[in-house]
Amino acid sequence: MPKSKHADRDLLGAWTKRCYFAGRAAMDAALRPYDLGSVQWYVLHHLSQSGPTMQRDLVRLLEIERATMSGIISTLVRKGLVDQAPDQTDQRQKRVCLTAAGKKLWAALPDLSFIRALAFDGIDKADIETAVRVLETATKQLEDHLKKGTVQ
Helix, strand or coil, rough: CCCCCCCHHHHHHHHHHHHHHHHHHHHHHHHHHHCCCHHHHHHHHHHHHHCCEEHHHHHHHHHCHHHHHHHHHHHHHHCCCCCEEEECCCCCCCEEEECCHHHHHHHCCCCCCHHHHHCCCCCHHHCCCCCHHHHHHHHHHHHHHCCCCCCC
Protein backbone atom coordinates (compact mmCIF):
# COMPACT_ATOMS: atom_id res chain seq x y z
CA MET A 1 0.00 0.00 0.00
CA PRO A 2 1.53 3.36 -0.99
CA LYS A 3 2.32 5.80 1.79
CA SER A 4 0.36 9.07 1.68
CA LYS A 5 2.53 12.06 0.82
CA HIS A 6 1.18 13.67 4.03
CA ALA A 7 1.57 10.62 6.26
CA ASP A 8 4.41 12.08 8.35
CA ARG A 9 2.46 15.27 9.00
CA ASP A 10 -0.68 13.28 9.76
CA LEU A 11 1.29 11.13 12.23
CA LEU A 12 2.74 14.23 13.89
CA GLY A 13 -0.75 15.61 14.47
CA ALA A 14 -2.07 12.27 15.67
CA TRP A 15 0.80 11.75 18.13
CA THR A 16 0.55 15.33 19.38
CA LYS A 17 -3.12 14.80 20.10
CA ARG A 18 -2.54 11.42 21.76
CA CYS A 19 0.25 12.85 23.93
CA TYR A 20 -1.98 15.75 24.99
CA PHE A 21 -4.85 13.42 25.89
CA ALA A 22 -2.55 10.99 27.73
CA GLY A 23 -1.09 13.86 29.76
CA ARG A 24 -4.54 15.21 30.50
CA ALA A 25 -5.74 11.74 31.57
CA ALA A 26 -2.75 11.43 33.92
CA MET A 27 -3.56 14.86 35.32
CA ASP A 28 -7.23 13.97 35.79
CA ALA A 29 -6.27 10.72 37.53
CA ALA A 30 -3.96 12.58 39.93
CA LEU A 31 -6.66 15.18 40.68
CA ARG A 32 -9.59 12.75 41.01
CA PRO A 33 -9.06 12.20 44.78
CA TYR A 34 -9.43 15.97 45.21
CA ASP A 35 -12.65 16.11 43.17
CA LEU A 36 -11.00 18.35 40.58
CA GLY A 37 -10.65 18.15 36.83
CA SER A 38 -7.71 19.42 34.83
CA VAL A 39 -9.44 22.59 33.63
CA GLN A 40 -10.51 23.40 37.20
CA TRP A 41 -6.87 22.91 38.20
CA TYR A 42 -5.74 25.39 35.53
CA VAL A 43 -8.18 28.00 36.88
CA LEU A 44 -6.99 27.43 40.46
CA HIS A 45 -3.37 27.50 39.30
CA HIS A 46 -3.84 30.84 37.59
CA LEU A 47 -5.63 32.33 40.58
CA SER A 48 -2.98 31.02 42.98
CA GLN A 49 -0.17 32.50 40.88
CA SER A 50 -1.77 35.78 39.74
CA GLY A 51 -4.39 36.53 42.36
CA PRO A 52 -7.88 37.85 41.67
CA THR A 53 -8.61 37.89 37.95
CA MET A 54 -11.44 39.06 35.74
CA GLN A 55 -13.41 36.08 34.50
CA ARG A 56 -13.22 37.34 30.90
CA ASP A 57 -9.42 37.39 31.22
CA LEU A 58 -9.42 33.75 32.34
CA VAL A 59 -11.38 32.92 29.17
CA ARG A 60 -8.65 34.51 27.06
CA LEU A 61 -5.67 33.27 29.09
CA LEU A 62 -6.82 29.65 29.29
CA GLU A 63 -8.35 29.68 25.79
CA ILE A 64 -11.68 28.32 27.01
CA GLU A 65 -15.11 29.17 25.62
CA ARG A 66 -16.98 31.74 27.71
CA ALA A 67 -19.88 29.37 28.43
CA THR A 68 -17.47 26.61 29.46
CA MET A 69 -15.64 28.98 31.79
CA SER A 70 -18.94 30.07 33.35
CA GLY A 71 -19.72 26.44 34.17
CA ILE A 72 -16.26 25.83 35.60
CA ILE A 73 -16.42 28.94 37.77
CA SER A 74 -19.93 28.03 38.95
CA THR A 75 -18.69 24.59 39.97
CA LEU A 76 -15.69 26.04 41.81
CA VAL A 77 -17.96 28.55 43.58
CA ARG A 78 -20.35 25.74 44.58
CA LYS A 79 -17.38 23.79 45.97
CA GLY A 80 -16.39 26.87 47.97
CA LEU A 81 -12.99 27.13 46.28
CA VAL A 82 -13.45 30.49 44.55
CA ASP A 83 -15.49 33.64 45.03
CA GLN A 84 -17.04 35.47 42.13
CA ALA A 85 -18.10 39.09 42.58
CA PRO A 86 -18.92 42.05 40.35
CA ASP A 87 -15.87 44.17 39.57
CA GLN A 88 -15.81 47.46 41.48
CA THR A 89 -15.01 49.43 38.32
CA ASP A 90 -17.35 47.65 35.90
CA GLN A 91 -20.27 45.96 37.66
CA ARG A 92 -21.07 43.98 34.48
CA GLN A 93 -17.77 42.10 34.76
CA LYS A 94 -16.98 39.43 37.31
CA ARG A 95 -13.78 39.16 39.35
CA VAL A 96 -12.77 35.69 40.55
CA CYS A 97 -10.47 34.89 43.47
CA LEU A 98 -9.50 31.93 45.63
CA THR A 99 -11.30 31.49 48.94
CA ALA A 100 -9.53 30.35 52.11
CA ALA A 101 -10.74 26.81 51.30
CA GLY A 102 -9.38 27.17 47.75
CA LYS A 103 -5.98 28.26 49.06
CA LYS A 104 -5.95 25.36 51.52
CA LEU A 105 -6.84 22.85 48.79
CA TRP A 106 -4.25 24.36 46.43
CA ALA A 107 -1.55 23.88 49.07
CA ALA A 108 -2.60 20.23 49.48
CA LEU A 109 -2.63 19.33 45.77
CA PRO A 110 0.14 17.11 44.42
CA ASP A 111 2.95 18.56 42.32
CA LEU A 112 1.95 17.56 38.80
CA SER A 113 5.43 17.96 37.32
CA PHE A 114 5.77 14.18 37.62
CA ILE A 115 3.61 13.98 34.47
CA ARG A 116 6.18 15.92 32.47
CA ALA A 117 8.93 13.70 33.91
CA LEU A 118 7.02 10.53 32.98
CA ALA A 119 6.52 11.81 29.45
CA PHE A 120 9.93 13.30 28.67
CA ASP A 121 12.59 11.75 30.91
CA GLY A 122 15.07 9.81 28.79
CA ILE A 123 14.35 11.80 25.64
CA ASP A 124 17.31 13.71 24.27
CA LYS A 125 17.13 17.46 24.98
CA ALA A 126 17.83 18.27 21.31
CA ASP A 127 14.88 16.10 20.24
CA ILE A 128 12.59 17.92 22.66
CA GLU A 129 13.84 21.30 21.40
CA THR A 130 13.17 20.22 17.82
CA ALA A 131 9.65 19.02 18.70
CA VAL A 132 8.90 22.31 20.47
CA ARG A 133 10.22 24.33 17.53
CA VAL A 134 8.15 22.35 15.02
CA LEU A 135 4.95 22.62 17.07
CA GLU A 136 5.51 26.34 17.77
CA THR A 137 6.03 27.02 14.07
CA ALA A 138 3.01 24.97 13.01
CA THR A 139 0.82 26.63 15.64
CA LYS A 140 1.96 30.13 14.66
CA GLN A 141 1.33 29.41 10.97
CA LEU A 142 -2.19 28.17 11.72
CA GLU A 143 -2.97 31.10 14.03
CA ASP A 144 -1.64 33.63 11.49
CA HIS A 145 -3.73 32.00 8.79
CA LEU A 146 -6.84 32.13 10.97
CA LYS A 147 -6.25 35.81 11.80
CA LYS A 148 -6.36 36.54 8.09
CA GLY A 149 -9.84 35.01 7.99
CA THR A 150 -9.02 32.31 5.50
CA VAL A 151 -9.07 28.63 6.31
CA GLN A 152 -8.35 27.23 2.87
